[in-house]
Amino acid sequence: MLRVDNVSKHFAGSGKEQAVTAVNQVSLTLRHNEIFALIGESGSGKSTLAELIVGLQQPSGGSITWADTIVRPKQDRPTSRIQVVFQNPDRSMNPYWRVKDIITEPLRLSRYPKKQAYAVAEELLAKVKLPAELLDRYPAECSGGQKQRIAIARALSMSPLLLVADEITSALDPSIEAEMLQLLLALRQSEGMSILYITHRLETIAGFADQVAVMKDGAIQEAGDTKTILTEPKSEYTKALLKASSFE
Numbered sequence: 001m002l003r004v005d006n007v008s009k010h011f012a013g014s015g016k017e018q019a020v021t022a023v024n025q026v027s028l029t030l031r032h033n034e035i036f037a038l039i040g041e042s043g044s045g046k047s048t049l050a051e052l053i054v055g056l057q058q059p060s061g062g063s064i065t066w067a068d069t070i071v072r073p074k075q076d077r078p079t080s081r082i083q084v085v086f087q088n089p090d091r092s093m094n095p096y097w098r099v100k101d102i103i104t105e106p107l108r109l110s111r112y113p114k115k116q117a118y119a120v121a122e123e124l125l126a127k128v129k130l131p132a133e134l135l136d137r138y139p140a141e142c143s144g145g146q147k148q149r150i151a152i153a154r155a156l157s158m159s160p161l162l163l164v165a166d167e168i169t170s171a172l173d174p175s176i177e178a179e180m181l182q183l184l185l186a187l188r189q190s191e192g193m194s195i196l197y198i199t200h201r202l203e204t205i206a207g208f209a210d211q212v213a214v215m216k217d218g219a220i221q222e223a224g225d226t227k228t229i230l231t232e233p234k235s236e237y238t239k240a241l242l243k244a245s246s247f248e
């Protein structure tokens with residue numbers, strides 16, 4: 001569905017800051033309806049790679065291409081191929097807006113009528129398993145887990161083919177995190193979308209991701225199906241990550 005070919009991203013240094021190669025010749029393929037986990041420690045280049053895929057940044061080299069063979073069901077609402085949800089929902093939500101306005105922002109930016117958008121908002125909240133009573137609340141009146149579901153509902157408003165989830169469960173309690181992973185599994189099925197799940201925590205991906213790529217210093221160390229990588233890791237780095245996680 002989406003091919004990342006030999007993609008690199010260099011940031012030029014300025015003043016005391018050194019030049020950095022945040023992403024170094026990365027290649028990967030995201031398939032339709034697949035959950036792909038991108039694992040790496042802080043600073044390994046995961047977020048930069050996500051921003052390149054989303055189009056928030058331009059690669060210094062390589063290419064990112066969508067297969068043009070994807071046929072999606074006809075929608076009566078605006079759509080976009082890709083949507084992203086970040087770790088901290090507060091950064092992407094206007095605290096003075098009600099939940100219904102937050103969720104429908106992408107639709108309204110695409111000139112979808114407000115009244116119809118509000119009707120969709122209730123449907124979207126149900127998709128992320130939140131009650132309709134939240135529609136008139138402000139973000140400060142919602143829990144962290146609820147806000148992350150609201151951010152997902154907003155992303156779903158555009159029926160994306162690919163949802164990029166950048167550390168979206170990292171700030172949540174383990175039980176809330178497990179519920180969120182279950183929700184993402186269900187949404188992958190019901191929405192027929194792919195998910196690029198970015199995390200520094202290897203222990204979250206068993207039974208969740210289909211494929212995994214392990215990233216270090218901007219480069220992919222190892223990639224393959226999740227079960228094989230977790231049970232028969234080849235790279236010393238993956239082995240060390242597994243040892244350090246609560247997985248073993």
Ligand SMILES: Nc1ncnc2c1ncn2[C@@H]1O[C@H](COP(=O)(O)OP(=O)(O)OP(=O)(O)O)[C@@H](O)[C@H]1O
Nearest residue numbers: 011020021022040041042043044045046047048049
């Ligand atoms: N806009 C930028 N300008 C300069 N350097 C950058 C920029 N964005 C990222 N970097 C550098 O690129 C490297 C990779 O950063 P990135 O945020 O992609 O890593 P990460 O794996 O997502 O880490 P984290 O989980 O902590 O966000 C780091 O050394 C970072 O300092």
